[in-house]
Amino acid sequence: MPVDARAEGARRPVVVVLGGGFAGVGAARKLRDAEVDVVLIEAHDYHTFQPLLYQVATDLLETSAAAHPVRDLFREQPNVVVHQATVTGVDLRLREVHLAEMAPLAYDYLVLALGAEVNFFGTEGAAEHAFPMYTLADAVRLKEHVLRRWEAADRDPALVDDGALNVVVVGGGPTGIETVGALAELYRSDFAKDYPALPQDQARLILVEAGPELFAMFKPDIRSYTQRALEKRGVEILLGETVASVGPTRVTLASGAELPAHTLVWGAGLQASPLTASLGLELQRGGRVPVGPELSVEGHPEVFAVGDIAWITDPATDRVLPQLGSVALQAGEHAGENVARLAGGKPTEPFTYHDKGTMATIGRGAAVIQTHRGRTIKGKSASLAWGTVHLALLSTGEDRAKALVDWTWAGFTHERPGRITVRTQEEAD
Amino acid sequence: MPVDARAEGARRPVVVVLGGGFAGVGAARKLRDAEVDVVLIEAHDYHTFQPLLYQVATDLLETSAAAHPVRDLFREQPNVVVHQATVTGVDLRLREVHLAEMAPLAYDYLVLALGAEVNFFGTEGAAEHAFPMYTLADAVRLKEHVLRRWEAADRDPALVDDGALNVVVVGGGPTGIETVGALAELYRSDFAKDYPALPQDQARLILVEAGPELFAMFKPDIRSYTQRALEKRGVEILLGETVASVGPTRVTLASGAELPAHTLVWGAGLQASPLTASLGLELQRGGRVPVGPELSVEGHPEVFAVGDIAWITDPATDRVLPQLGSVALQAGEHAGENVARLAGGKPTEPFTYHDKGTMATIGRGAAVIQTHRGRTIKGKSASLAWGTVHLALLSTGEDRAKALVDWTWAGFTHERPGRITVRTQEEAD
Numbered sequence: 001m002p003v004d005a006r007a008e009g010a011r012r013p014v015v016v017v018l019g020g021g022f023a024g025v026g027a028a029r030k031l032r033d034a035e036v037d038v039v040l041i042e043a044h045d046y047h048t049f050q051p052l053l054y055q056v057a058t059d060l061l062e063t064s065a066a067a068h069p070v071r072d073l074f075r076e077q078p079n080v081v082v083h084q085a086t087v088t089g090v091d092l093r094l095r096e097v098h099l100a101e102m103a104p105l106a107y108d109y110l111v112l113a114l115g116a117e118v119n120f121f122g123t124e125g126a127a128e129h130a131f132p133m134y135t136l137a138d139a140v141r142l143k144e145h146v147l148r149r150w151e152a153a154d155r156d157p158a159l160v161d162d163g164a165l166n167v168v169v170v171g172g173g174p175t176g177i178e179t180v181g182a183l184a185e186l187y188r189s190d191f192a193k194d195y196p197a198l199p200q201d202q203a204r205l206i207l208v209e210a211g212p213e214l215f216a217m218f219k220p221d222i223r224s225y226t227q228r229a230l231e232k233r234g235v236e237i238l239l240g241e242t243v244a245s246v247g248p249t250r251v252t253l254a255s256g257a258e259l260p261a262h263t264l265v266w267g268a269g270l271q272a273s274p275l276t277a278s279l280g281l282e283l284q285r286g287g288r289v290p291v292g293p294e295l296s297v298e299g300h301p302e303v304f305a306v307g308d309i310a311w312i313t314d315p316a317t318d319r320v321l322p323q324l325g326s327v328a329l330q331a332g333e334h335a336g337e338n339v340a341r342l343a344g345g346k347p348t349e350p351f352t353y354h355d356k357g358t359m360a361t362i363g364r365g366a367a368v369i370q371t372h373r374g375r376t377i378k379g380k381s382a383s384l385a386w387g388t389v390h391l392a393l394l395s396t397g398e399d400r401a402k403a404l405v406d407w408t409w410a411g412f413t414h415e416r417p418g419r420i421t422v423r424t425q426e427e428a429d
Numbered sequence: 430m431p432v433d434a435r436a437e438g439a440r441r442p443v444v445v446v447l448g449g450g451f452a453g454v455g456a457a458r459k460l461r462d463a464e465v466d467v468v469l470i471e472a473h474d475y476h477t478f479q480p481l482l483y484q485v486a487t488d489l490l491e492t493s494a495a496a497h498p499v500r501d502l503f504r505e506q507p508n509v510v511v512h513q514a515t516v517t518g519v520d521l522r523l524r525e526v527h528l529a530e531m532a533p534l535a536y537d538y539l540v541l542a543l544g545a546e547v548n549f550f551g552t553e554g555a556a557e558h559a560f561p562m563y564t565l566a567d568a569v570r571l572k573e574h575v576l577r578r579w580e581a582a583d584r585d586p587a588l589v590d591d592g593a594l595n596v597v598v599v600g601g602g603p604t605g606i607e608t609v610g611a612l613a614e615l616y617r618s619d620f621a622k623d624y625p626a627l628p629q630d631q632a633r634l635i636l637v638e639a640g641p642e643l644f645a646m647f648k649p650d651i652r653s654y655t656q657r658a659l660e661k662r663g664v665e666i667l668l669g670e671t672v673a674s675v676g677p678t679r680v681t682l683a684s685g686a687e688l689p690a691h692t693l694v695w696g697a698g699l700q701a702s703p704l705t706a707s708l709g710l711e712l713q714r715g716g717r718v719p720v721g722p723e724l725s726v727e728g729h730p731e732v733f734a735v736g737d738i739a740w741i742t743d744p745a746t747d748r749v750l751p752q753l754g755s756v757a758l759q760a761g762e763h764a765g766e767n768v769a770r771l772a773g774g775k776p777t778e779p780f781t782y783h784d785k786g787t788m789a790t791i792g793r794g795a796a797v798i799q800t801h802r803g804r805t806i807k808g809k810s811a812s813l814a815w816g817t818v819h820l821a822l823l824s825t826g827e828d829r830a831k832a833l834v835d836w837t838w839a840g841f842t843h844e845r846p847g848r849i850t851v852r853t854q855e856e857a858d
Contacts, residue, residue, distance in 0.1 A: 154513070156531070194500040
């Protein structure tokens with residue numbers, strides 16, 4: 001029997017929010033003043049600041065600078081209860097959510113914000129050997145793997161020829177470019193000092209992009225700047241190329257070439273949380289849940305889907321909105337506001353995405369910005385603006401202070417904070 | 430065949446330092462100006478600042494604030510080479526060290542600084558279920574376990590009665606007291622806010638000490654202050670009591686009482702690294718390697734043992750020096766100086782330990798200090814002095830800045846930095 005708060009007499013509607021990312025947190029926060037009880041379910045005990053994951057993976061930021069305890073975010077919002085639990089299914093007809101560790105939860109309103117997972121598009125060996133870059137654990141895994149490969153090559157330099165230090169990064173979008181750019185900084189500055197006996201020039205960083213250009217969503221001047229900036233940092237760029245298969249020490253390209261590399265980072269695609277398959281809805285590409293202009297699911301005005309799990313069409317352009325943090329946050333907040341309207345007996349309103357521009361960082365002093373009006377900024381001034389905006393976006397003053405310390409030190413001394421791997425007994429290999 | 434640098438013609442002596450803790454790092458640093466080549470072997474890629482582990486375990490400090498990349502410590506010392514490797518044996522006769530991942534290393538001088546591991550004294554179930562507090566991985570494991578128990582009780586409050594939130598801490602010395610004191614702060618302030626629905630007053634913290642008093646090494650006024658300060662923070666203290674057996678959810682005391690507790694922290698004893706058994710030497714209590722006044726091993730003037738692995742008798746008092754960071758650092762430095770003397774054709778000198786006093790912290794605004802002259806300081810002024818000294822001891826400016834940020838925020842806002850658990854796929858449970 002599900003726990004049914006609805007059985008009580010004069011009771012407030014129950015809003016269940018699934019997911020504690022940008023979308024879920026945005027929705028729950030906008031319900032602060034609504035006469036509802038919110039239950040937020042998140043599989044981890046932290047909210048992830050995904051735009052900074054590549055910095056955690058390349059050791060420019062502490063793990064905790066890209067993550068914040070979910071409970072902390074709602075300490076001052078008494079109508080939100082948080083549980084760390086895993087969603088196993090959603091019954092839209094009975095209006096209840098099934099969880100691995102708890103009794104089912106009944107809801108009056110549901111916000112589906114479960115995010116996505118990596119999509120290897122069936123690439124052979126990728127599930128076993130590739131390193132995705134979507135979760136905080138992904139970032140930590142990649143960092144520790146790369147550090148261990150350098151330590152292994154330090155003990156046995158013959159591993160350098162075997163590709164122990166080489167990294168293939170798949171995907172010429174923000175994830176791939178920011179990751180390979182930050183790896184280049186890590187390799188050429190820190191590792192050069194940490195491992196003076198190893199031949200740095202034989203450590204290859206290779207970026208593979210299926211399309212004809214990097215950063216397809218940016219204007220041409222940003223695209224060419226990015227390519228130059230990466231090449232200047234020693235990154236090899238393969239355009240119009242894809243990966244056919246991945247092994248533990250070799251990457252085979254579709255063109256037939258075999259690259260010796262013990263590390264392949266996958267920044268090339270997402271698919272919606274597999275939970276969507278259990279909804280009984282007709283899904284869109286990548287398993288995403290299509291929603292109407294008000295962000296609710298067809299036939300279920302009480303169910304909203306937002307964030308990377310959702311397929312939202314922008315009415316202004318008739319295009320599908322990309323799986324970005326800014327889209328997730330704005331859509332999540334709008335879904336929260338619409339739930340509040342429904343709970344207050346008011347009609348819902350359609351969602352409009354406000355593009356505030358896009359920015360990405362390629363390396364120290366090398367970032368790119370494209371404003372919503374199409375203006376472009378590149379290089380040091382973009383890098384400075386990037387730092388300011390991301391500091392402002394971090395959730396709390398404490399995170400801000402620590403990210404500032406890390407960034408300031410990295411900027412002044414060209415040193416990084418952690419560069420260590422902590423293995424607990426369970427994961428020792 | 431071992432790699433034998435000694436086979437060359439006019440070559441410098443090779444000093445192999447085993448262990449990158451206070452003792453090993455101290456020894457290697459003092460060899461900076463010696464005409465020797467130093468090879469430092471450490472199983473991790475980091476040096477651990479052990480006095481702060483309890484703060485990592487209770488989430489008052491970031492993991493990386495209590496650890497520093499070993500390679501960083503020797504960037505400016507070109508005669509030191511660092512390898513991350515595991516020592517499997519030492520052949521004192523052939524003068525070579527055996528490693529799991531590398532060819533054997535031949536040495537002219539050896540500094541044994543491999544440290545210790547926890548000693549459960551055969552307590553039933555302790556190896557499977559107890560949480561030691563000696564390594565950085567121990568501290569992270571304890572933190573994540575406690576957080577998971579609170580999340581589990583949040584999902585199923587019946588677990589509170591089963592002891593999910595209760596922690597038994599074994600040992601009334603610095604490790605046990607600092608850990609239980611910091612747990613009390615974490616429980617009574619942060620968790621009270623994070624889990625408002627859980628009955629905080631039913632979350633028990635129990636300190637078990639076999640002797641008649643806490644902090645046996647301190648003066649009576651500190652002992653009684655400590656007991657009062659802990660009791661004021663809701664810690665139950667059981668003196669003259671020991672643990673008979675440990676299960677996953679129950680702790681049985683020697684007196685027969687059974688405590689419901691899903692967590693038992695072991696701060697009660699150490700034994701030297703098991704490597705000492707392979708040396709063919711007569712060992713002292715806890716497997717420690719006895720050394721003479723100059724810190725060398727009997728019959729092997731080229732082999733020094735320092736830190737928690739060593740059994741050093743203080744000639745001034747005829748007492749064995751305790752397994753403390755300050756002893757390890759001073760003895761390590763002295764061993765390094767003696768190796769430098771031997772390599773320079775000079776005679777070695779005997780070691781004298783300079784007791785600079787002892788300090789410990791019990792909770793916010795509650796610390797104790799006993800100076801080497803026997804003066805005692807308690808409470809807020811001791812707490813302030815503790816913070817200053819530990820900040821000064823941290824290795825780099827960067828660590829100092831970050832520890833300061835963490836501590837300042839914790840002091841001002843009573844908030845903690847991380848309070849999150851990051852599970853990689855391998856360790857997901």
